[in-house]
Amino acid sequence: MRSTKNASIIFGVFFVLLVFFVPEIGRAATVESTLNVSVSAIVQAPPPPEEPDTIVRFTGLAYPGSELTFEKNGTFLATVPADPAARFDVAIEMDPGTYTFSIYGEDVDGREGPVFNISVTLTSGVTVTITGIFLGPTIEADKSSVQVGDTITLLGITIPDSDVDLFISSETVTSYDTGSDNDGLWSQSLIAGKDLLTPGNHEARSKATSNGGEVSEFSKTVAFTVTDEEKPDPCEFATPGDLNCDGYVDLVDFSILMFYWEQSNPANERADINSDGIVDIIDFSIMMFYWTG
Numbered sequence: 241m242r243s244t245k246n247a248s249i250i251f252g253v254f255f256v257l258l259v260f261f262v263p264e265i266g267r268a269a270t271v272e273s274t275l276n277v278s279v280s281a282i283v284q285a286p287p288p289p290e291e292p293d294t295i296v297r298f299t300g301l302a303y304p305g306s307e308l309t310f311e312k313n314g315t316f317l318a319t320v321p322a323d324p325a326a327r328f329d330v331a332i333e334m335d336p337g338t339y340t341f342s343i344y345g346e347d348v349d350g351r352e353g354p355v356f357n358i359s360v361t362l363t364s365g366v367t368v369t370i371t372g373i374f375l376g377p378t379i380e381a382d383k384s385s386v387q388v389g390d391t392i393t394l395l396g397i398t399i400p401d402s403d404v405d406l407f408i409s410s411e412t413v414t415s416y417d418t419g420s421d422n423d424g425l426w427s428q429s430l431i432a433g434k435d436l437l438t439p440g441n442h443e444a445r446s447k448a449t450s451n452g453g454e455v456s457e458f459s460k461t462v463a464f465t466v467t468d469e470e471k472p473d474p475c476e477f478a479t480p481g482d483l484n485c486d487g488y489v490d491l492v493d494f495s496i497l498m499f500y501w502e503q504s505n506p507a508n509e510r511a512d513i514n515s516d517g518i519v520d521i522i523d524f525s526i527m528m529f530y531w532t533g
């Protein structure tokens with residue numbers, strides 16, 4: 241029994257020696273011999289070089305945080321965001337050919353800017369980059385008709401911190417210097433009757449210049465009229481109870497009365513129909529007297 245156990249221990253030790261030392265012996269033998277190694281492999285023919293893509297790339301300036309629409313030959317191509325500094329940069333894969341691209345966008349307040357058009361011929365495998373696009377500012381007038389002595393404000397959005405020139409076309413063209421703020425918002429207020437804003441029709445448009453001297457396209461044109469007639473005050477001769485002075489004493493007036501109900505000295509003085517300082521049942525009964533429905 242004991243001799244069998246010893247034998248198995250000896251065998252075990254021998255096995256461990258075999259496992260650990262035989263590879264060492266083999267390795268030593270390899271280092272000492274000089275081998276001629278030849279390697280052969282079947283190399284497949286490399287794939288033919290891929291035809292490079294035909295790409296048109298546009299970079300430029302629009303309106304901060306806006307979404308631009310790109311069209312090719314009048315059909316939708318892509319929407320492209322502009323970053324907070326109003327920059328956009330987009331590469332679009334195309335088929336070779338000649339295209340008219342149109343680019344336009346809305347500012348964050350929903351004013352639509354002018355369309356920029358450019359014709360480009362794309363050759364197969366070539367990337368054409370169009371840089372320096374600078375969309376015209378957006379523009380709107382806060383009113384379409386302004387009375388002499390009143391103020392009209394032209395405003396819109398372009399790139400942040402730019403110079404903005406506003407051009408008013410009347411009999412002659414007058415320009416006004418303004419600028420855009422951090423958000424790209426620009427505005428210019430003018431007093432009708434002054435500033436060469438004589439009674440008649442006028443048109444306004446603007447363009448922006450960046451700090452680096454890049455000049456934008458023109459904005460769209462907005463038209464407005466300066467009038468010189470004194471408009472009669474419709475409330476001057478309105479019936480008592482016609483609180484909104486539209487010629488009728490109806491539910492609209494009733495709801496105005498209810499809005500001011502039991503208020504003393506209401507903001508809308510007409511709601512206190514008998515001018516006794518309180519909106520109450522007496523005003524209501526006067527309204528009913530003049531009710532037209």
Ligand SMILES: [Ca+2]
Pocket residue numbers: 481482483484485486487488489490492493
């Ligand atoms: Ca009314």
Ligand SMILES: [Ca+2]
Pocket residue numbers: 511512513514515516517518519520522523
């Ligand atoms: Ca009253």
